[in-house]
Amino acid sequence: MSGSHSPCSLHWLPPADRFAARVAELRDRTDDDPEQRFAALRAVADHRLDFLETRRLDRLLEETADTVPADVPRLRLSLLGSATLDHLVPAIRVAALRRGLVVDVDVTPFGQWRQQILDPESALYAFEPGCVLLAPDLSALLSELPLDATAAEAALAVDEAVDDLAQLWRMVRDRTGAAILQETPWLDAPPLYGHFERHVPGSPGAVARRLDRALDEAAAKEGVLLLDLRSAVYGIGAHHVSDSALWHHAKQAxxxxxxxxxxxxxxxxxxAIRGLSKKVLVLDLDNTLWGGVIGDDGLDGIVVGQGSAAGEAFAAFQRYLKRLGGRGVVLAVSSKNDRAVARAAFTDHPEMVLRIDDFASFEADWNDKPAALRRIAEELSLGLDSFVFVDDNPAERALMRQILPQVAVPELPEAPELYVRCLADAGYFEAVSFTAEDTRRNAQYVANRERRELESSTQDIESFLRDLRMTLQVSPFRSADVPRITQLINKTNQFNMTTRRYTEAEVRGFMQDPKVLTFAARLSDRFGDNGLTSVVICRPSDDGRTEAGLEIDTWLMSCRILGRRIEQAMLAVVAEKASEAGADVLLGRYRPTKKNGLVKELYRNLGFELREINNRTGESTWAFPLSMPARPATDHLQLQYE
Amino acid sequence: MDVPDIQASLAEIIRDVLDDPDFEVTPETSAADHSDWDSFSHISIIVAAEMRFGIKFQTAEIESACNVGDFAALIARKCQAA
Incomplete structure (x- = not known):
């Protein structure tokens, strides 16, 4: 039994062959190492499971909940809605497992979503969610309007409903600090007028559209995230997502x-809230970006662009990829080809949409592709679990899934005209913010390639850094930068001393707290602007000592500026401002995770003294006396504080 | 497919949904016979049967079937009509 033919199937995932056997094996293998066990569970989740398979895998996940490794990211989710939602819980948990995330879900009792928000003593607040999903149906937000309602009356009714909802958002946020996720109502009442519906302001169709627009505006204003099922369902058909018999029978929307x-x-x-969205898209070339094999068919023989339907389809796929690059997805190539031949396709083919400078990394040789992806990851300083690998060849896909299971590998359909849909439906690059930085990211990685070339041609690191002519601009958090800062706090894994994740509301809270010092830094150099890439948050230390101490609660830097001695300059600024604020000592903490080994010795290297180390957790505390005149040298760059 | 075959398939679905491979399913079996057979499991059994037999139940049909035997007979009728 497989949902592969259902319009709602997870068609971008590989079919769930041997599902029952794999679950049985996992159930029997209780002596495994917890990490291997979790990885095996995750690998099973990464298939085209139907709802029964999803339920079974969720049960297995629940049975083995206490063996999940401690460093696996977790999130507590509250589900509130007007319909029955319990059957979504296994689906959410398994889909999160697919992304290496463990989610604990609490579902508000049927019909009580509003009461639970209003009552400060309710189970919703006792659960202490990190994210709250509100999924009321349209009818729970707004009652039917008379059909002779004027446009002004309809607007008023909709505004009142949305204001009411926004008040609930604020209440939840003030009481929990959780990220708020609002579902866009998608199950509309049937039309009364058909095509004329939009001309009648009080008609169900017109009201639903008006509410939809008002919700967009309110969510943007309140910093609420949207679960846009309305748009997602549009591509599938609401009658495939909802079953009216089950709606009447069990109130399942x-x-x-x-x-x-x-x-x-x-x-x-x-x-995405936990920073687990994909960042890098690695592309095969032959029969993925164009039809044919360039090594055999030659530059003139490959199929792309005008001249044939297949060529148009490949060009359309390239245009989609180019737009993704423009959005901040880092593009790279991994191809089994002669390097010069492969590059020529991008420099010499007139119909090619993607050009050589769209790629941050270009691996073309005859070695295996998992090795190529490892090299790309190292080159870009990005983790392999943020990679998507697109290849038309099933054997290459199977090898990648086997050797590097953390890389997402979509089950590309055979027809090139379906590639775009496959990638779009898979939703790898979901975002919780979008800033101008994002549009420049791919270009920045491309510029990094040029910097690497400079590095290899320069004698020593000192002169390399000086040649870069870097300027570091540091300022307290500014309101306009909050989305980018929140994005960095939730996405940065490698140069991150404490890996504490904060919501946008919490970041704004730090800005408003006079006892907290915040720092955001932008780095530019002669190759361009690297954008806002460093964040530090200092708050009064609560370690009980008598000295006036400031503790570095959060210190992170984007990996694209590592190795540029920015940390020395940041410490110099932070030490100076902490001193001005009356602190005698700056405390630093290192909380180890699987990914931040890079900064384990950072505080020692910067001249901090070790105060304490917890041998069990590996967490260490460090002190930097501010009475000392010594500050890190910063003459390799120009430092500006505003 | 005749009624006994349908019953055997249904038994498989029911054991799968209830996650109880040892649960004995007879024509007389109903939701009252298993502590995990709640409304959520019930809907799952119905939808799994729709998937398995390629049919679609109406609201009234869902309510009319009281035990596995009734349900199998209903499926047989619907498969024949289809």
């Missing part, structure tokens, strides 16, 4: 058949 699909959409956003 989402049919169990569609639950894995809805759960995957929810989990995408949860993963």
């Amino acid at each position: 989402v049919s169990p058949l569609a639950a894995p699909w809805v759960g995957d959409h929810i989990a995408r956003i949860l993963a």
Whole structure:
């Protein structure tokens, strides 16, 4: 039994062959190392599961909940809505597992979503969620309007409903600090007028559209995230997602058949909140970006662009990829080809949409592709679990899934005209913010390639850094930078001393707290602007000592500026401002995770003294006396504080 | 497919949904016979049967089937009509 033919199937994932056997094996293998066990569970989740398979895998996940390794990211989610939502829980948990995230879900009792928000003593608040999903149906937000309602009356009714909802958002946020996720109502009442519906302001269709627009504006204003099922359902058909028999029978707005699909959409956003969205798209060339094999067919023989339908389809796929690059997805190539031949396709083919300077890394040789992806990851300083690998060749896909299971590998359909949909439906690059920085990211990685070339041609690191002519601009957090700062706090894994994740509301809280010092830094050099890439948050130390101490609660830097001695300059600024604020000592903490080994010795290298180390957790505390005149040298760059 | 075959398939679905491979399913079996057979499991069994047999139940049909035997007979009728 497989949901592969259902319109709601997870068609970008490979079919769930041997599902029952794999679950049985996992159930029997209880003596495994917890990490291997979790990885095996995750690998099973990364298949095209139907709702029964999803339920079974979720049960297994629940049975083994106490063996999940401690460093696996977790999130507590509250589900509030007016319909029955319990059947979505396994789907959300399994879809989160697919992304290496463990989600604990609490579902508000049927019909009580509003009461639970209003009552400060309710189970919603006792659960202490990190994310709250509100999924009321349209009818729970707004009652039917008379059909002779004027446009002004309809607007007023909709505004009142949205204001009311916004008040609930604020209440939840003030009481929990959680990220708020609002579902866009998608199950409309049937039309009364058909095509004329939009001309009648009080008609169900016109009211639903008006509410939809008002919700966009209110969510943007309040910093609330949208779970845009309305748009997602549009591509599938609401009658495939909802089953009217089950609606009347069990008040399920989402049919169990569609639950894995809805759960995957929810989990995408949860993963994005936790910084687990994909960042890099590695592309095969032959029969992926163009039709044919360039090594055999030659530059003139490959199919791309005008002249044939297939060529148009490949060009359309390239245009989509180019737009993704423009959005901040880092593009790279891994191809089994002669390097010069492969590059010539991008420099010499007139119909090629993608050009050589669209790629931050270009691996073309005859070695295996998992090795190529490892090299790309190292080159870009980005983790392999943020990679997507697109290849038309099933054997290459199978090898990648086997050797590097953390890389997402979409099950590309055979027809090139379906490539775009496959990638778009998979939702790998879900975002919780979008800033101008993002549009420049791919270009910045491309510029990094040029910097690497300079580095290899320069004698020593000192002169290399001086040749870069860097300027570091540091300022306290500014309101306009909050989305980018929140993004960095939630995405940065490698240069991150404490890996504490904060929501946008919490970041704004730090800005408003006079006892907290915040620093955001932008780095530019002669190759361009690297954008806002460093964040430090200092708060009064609570370690009980008598000295006036400031503790570095958070210190992180984007990996694209590592190795440029920015940390010395940041410390110099932070030490100076801490001193001005009356602190005698700056305390630093290192909290180890699987990914931040890079900065384990950072505080020692910067001249801090070790105060304490917890041998069990590896967490260490460090002190930097501010009475000392010594500050790190910063003459390799120009430092500006505003 | 005749009624006994349908019953055997249904038994498989029911054991799968209830996650109880040892649960004995007879024509007389109903939701009252298993502590995990709640409304959520019930809907899952119905949807799984729809998937398995390629049919679609109406609201009234869902309510009319009281035990596995009734349900199998209903499926047989619907498969024949289809």
